[in-house]
Amino acid sequence: MITFGTYDAARHPRTAVLVAGLRAHGVKVTELNRPLGFSTAERVRMLQQPWRLPALAARLLRCWAALVGDAVRHRRAEGRPAAVLVGYLGHFDVLLARVLYPRSVVVLDHLVFAGDTAADRGAAGLRVRLLTGLDRLAVACADVVVTDTDEHRRMLPDPDKGVVVLVGAPDEWRAPQASPVEPASRVELVETPASTSSTSDGSVSTSSTSEVSLSVVFFGLFTPLQGAPVLAAAVRDAVAAGAPLRVTMVGTGQDLPRAREVLAGTPGITWHDWVEPADLPALVAAHDVCLGIFGDTPKGLRVVPNKVYQGLAAGCVVVTSDTPPQRRALGENVELVPVADAAALAAELVRLGDPGALSTARARAARGRDRIRPQVVVEPLVAELRRRDAL
Structure with missing residues (x-):
C-alpha cells in the first residue's frame, strides 16, 4: 500500500495517524509525499480569493511532477499497489492518483469538506458552490472515502463509500x-x-x-x-x-x-x-x-x-x-x-x-x-x- 499526495504530516497529523495505525496492523506502507507547504488556512484563503490561485497551481504542479517521478520509480520496484491512500487535504491530489492508479483501490482521507469549511469561515454564494463542486469531484475519484464522524459520512453524495475513522492522536x-x-x-x-x-x-x-x-x-x-x-x-x-x-x-x-x-x-x-x-x-x-x-x-x-x-x-x-x-x-x-x-x-x-x-x-x-x-x-x-x- 502507498500513501500519496502533498500532505504535510508535521502540520496536520491525521495522515500520520492513519499510517501508524496501518503499520501497527502489519500493513507495509510506502509514503510518496511531496508536501505542498501551505497551511489549511492558506489553502482555504486561496480557494476563496481566486487571484491567489496561480501561486497554488504553480506549487501544486511542481509537487505533482515530483510525485509522478516517485510513482514511476515505485511501480518499477514494487509493481502496482493494491491500495492508494490520498492524504489529508487531497482534493486535487486524488485526481492525479486516479489517473496514475486506475486499477488500485483509491482511498481519500476527506477530513475537510472544502465548501463546508469555507462557509463556516464566512464565505457564501458562488465560491461555496464551486468548492462544494470540488468536494464532489474529489470523492467521485475515490473508491473509499474516509471521514472522521458519521455526520460527515452522511454528507457524501454516496454515503456507502464512506468509512468513519476517528481522528485519534499520534x-x-x-x-x-x-x-x-x-x-x-x-x-x-x-x-x-x-x-x-x-x-x-x-x-x-x-x-x-x-x-x-x-x-x-x-x-x-x-x-x-x-x-x-x-x-x-x-x-x-x-x-x-x-x-x-x-x-x-x-x-x-x-x-x-x-x-x-x-x-x-x-x-x-x-x-x-x-x-x-x-x-x-x-x-x-x-x-x-x-x-x-x-x-x-x-x-x-x-x-x-x-x-x-x-x-x-x-x-x-x-x-x-x-x-x-x-x-x-x-x-x-x-x-x-x-x-x-x-x-x-x-x-x-x-x-x-x-x-x-x-x-x-x-x-x-x-x-x-x-x-x-x-x-x-x-x-x-x-x-x-x-x-x-x-x-
Missing part, C-alpha cells in the same frame, strides 16, 4: 506522560495575578496572593466552529467568580481579536501566536485542562477536533461542547458542556478547580486514552480494505 502526544512528574502535581501553589502587564508575545502576568491554580490551555485557528469568544467569556467570568486560573491561548485566526477584547484586563492569560508542532505536545501536557470547541455553527456540530484527541492523549482533562459526534466518540472520557454556553463553561472551570473533581475527571480521561491510539482508530479502514482484498 503516539508522540503520549510521550510527555513519561515525565517523572505526576499529572496531579500540575495543580500547585502559584502567585495569582491581581493586575496585568503585557510582554512582547502578548502574555499578561503580575502577582498578588498565593492559592491553588488550575492551568488551562487552548490551541487552534480561532475559526467560528471553535467558539473562541464563548471560551473567552467563560474564562473571564470564571476568574471574576474567584477561580484562580492560569490560561494559555495559542494560535491566530478571525476570532482572535474578539477573544482578546473579551479577555482584556483578565489576569493570568498568556498568548502565543505560534508554537512549533514538535513543541506543542509538551506544552499541552504541562496543563491540567485542554479546551476543545464551543461554537454553534453547523460545522461545529459535526466535528470532533484534533485538540480533543490530542489533549486527551497528552494527559489533560478535556472540556468540550456536548455535540452528538463528541458525545458518541468520547462522551465517557471528556467533560461536556452545552454548546455556545459561556456560563456553563465558566461553571465547569470553577468546578474543576476543586482537587477532588479534577481527580475524578482525570480518571475518566485516562480510561479513554487507549481508545484513540492509531492502531485502534484505524480498525474500520483496515476492515474495509480487507473486504476489498486490498491488503
Whole structure:
C-alpha cells in the first residue's frame, strides 16, 4: 500500500495517524509525499480569493511532477499497489492518483469538506458552490472515502463509500506522560495575578496572593466552529467568580481579536501566536485542562477536533461542547458542556478547580486514552480494505 499526495504530516497529523495505525496492523506502507507547504488556512484563503490561485497551481504542479517521478520509480520496484491512500487535504491530489492508479483501490482521507469549511469561515454564494463542486469531484475519484464522524459520512453524495475513522492522536502526544512528574502535581501553589502587564508575545502576568491554580490551555485557528469568544467569556467570568486560573491561548485566526477584547484586563492569560508542532505536545501536557470547541455553527456540530484527541492523549482533562459526534466518540472520557454556553463553561472551570473533581475527571480521561491510539482508530479502514482484498 502507498500513501500519496502533498500532505504535510508535521502540520496536520491525521495522515500520520492513519499510517501508524496501518503499520501497527502489519500493513507495509510506502509514503510518496511531496508536501505542498501551505497551511489549511492558506489553502482555504486561496480557494476563496481566486487571484491567489496561480501561486497554488504553480506549487501544486511542481509537487505533482515530483510525485509522478516517485510513482514511476515505485511501480518499477514494487509493481502496482493494491491500495492508494490520498492524504489529508487531497482534493486535487486524488485526481492525479486516479489517473496514475486506475486499477488500485483509491482511498481519500476527506477530513475537510472544502465548501463546508469555507462557509463556516464566512464565505457564501458562488465560491461555496464551486468548492462544494470540488468536494464532489474529489470523492467521485475515490473508491473509499474516509471521514472522521458519521455526520460527515452522511454528507457524501454516496454515503456507502464512506468509512468513519476517528481522528485519534499520534503516539508522540503520549510521550510527555513519561515525565517523572505526576499529572496531579500540575495543580500547585502559584502567585495569582491581581493586575496585568503585557510582554512582547502578548502574555499578561503580575502577582498578588498565593492559592491553588488550575492551568488551562487552548490551541487552534480561532475559526467560528471553535467558539473562541464563548471560551473567552467563560474564562473571564470564571476568574471574576474567584477561580484562580492560569490560561494559555495559542494560535491566530478571525476570532482572535474578539477573544482578546473579551479577555482584556483578565489576569493570568498568556498568548502565543505560534508554537512549533514538535513543541506543542509538551506544552499541552504541562496543563491540567485542554479546551476543545464551543461554537454553534453547523460545522461545529459535526466535528470532533484534533485538540480533543490530542489533549486527551497528552494527559489533560478535556472540556468540550456536548455535540452528538463528541458525545458518541468520547462522551465517557471528556467533560461536556452545552454548546455556545459561556456560563456553563465558566461553571465547569470553577468546578474543576476543586482537587477532588479534577481527580475524578482525570480518571475518566485516562480510561479513554487507549481508545484513540492509531492502531485502534484505524480498525474500520483496515476492515474495509480487507473486504476489498486490498491488503
